[in-house]
Amino acid sequence: MTLLQKLEGGMTCATAKSLVDLGEAFGYLLKDGDIVALRGDLGVGKTTFTKGIAKALGIADSVTSPTFNIMIQYIGMINLMHIDAYRLDDCECLEVWDYVQRPCVIVIEWPERLVELQKNITHDLRITIRKNEKRWIILKMLNKKIL
Numbered sequence: 001m002t003l004l005q006k007l008e009g010g011m012t013c014a015t016a017k018s019l020v021d022l023g024e025a026f027g028y029l030l031k032d033g034d035i036v037a038l039r040g041d042l043g044v045g046k047t048t049f050t051k052g053i054a055k056a057l058g059i060a061d062s063v064t065s066p067t068f069n070i071m072i073q074y075i076g077m078i079n080l081m082h083i084d085a086y087r088l089d090d091c092e093c094l095e096v097w098d099y100v101q102r103p104c105v106i107v108i109e110w111p112e113r114l115v116e117l118q119k120n121i122t123h124d125l126r127i128t129i130r131k132n133e134k135r136w137i138i139l140k141m142l143n144k145k146i147l
Ligand SMILES: Nc1ncnc2c1ncn2[C@@H]1O[C@H](COP(=O)(O)OP(=O)(O)OP(=O)(O)O)[C@@H](O)[C@H]1O
Pocket: 013, 014, 015, 016, 017, 019, 040, 041, 042, 043, 044, 045, 046, 047, 048, 049, 065, 067, 084, 109, 133, 134, 135
């Protein structure tokens, strides 16, 4: 079974470190143009998972929560555009494509608040908290490739 197949069935992460490691393993499977949606409540681990993705893309900077900046681009072998749409107003548009430097993967926290990228999401992940702070993460592959 591949990692994507396992994630489609749902996986458990007992610690923040294991969520970073899973993000890294997942990140190696990403390619230019992929758009990853990360859904789940405040503090569930979306940014933690993104730290792992950044590691896989060859990004040396440490990824922090972009809540106050909304969107931050990190330069790596593949660049990472990290968006946290939590504070966006309805229908606000970021014109993300004007800012991305290819090759680039886009990761969006709170994707339901950013209409412009929704139809192009390639990987849709949801994280939930289970007993004893364990995280459950499940993937829906959308297989829609942009550009
Ligand atoms: N099993 C676990 N997996 C992941 N994170 C965990 C786990 N147990 C505890 N944590 C903690 O939960 C927090 C997750 O924070 P993180 O910033 O990643 O959440 P977030 O989903 O990005 O929140 P926000 O919506 O506010 O951006 C971290 O402080 C992390 O240490």
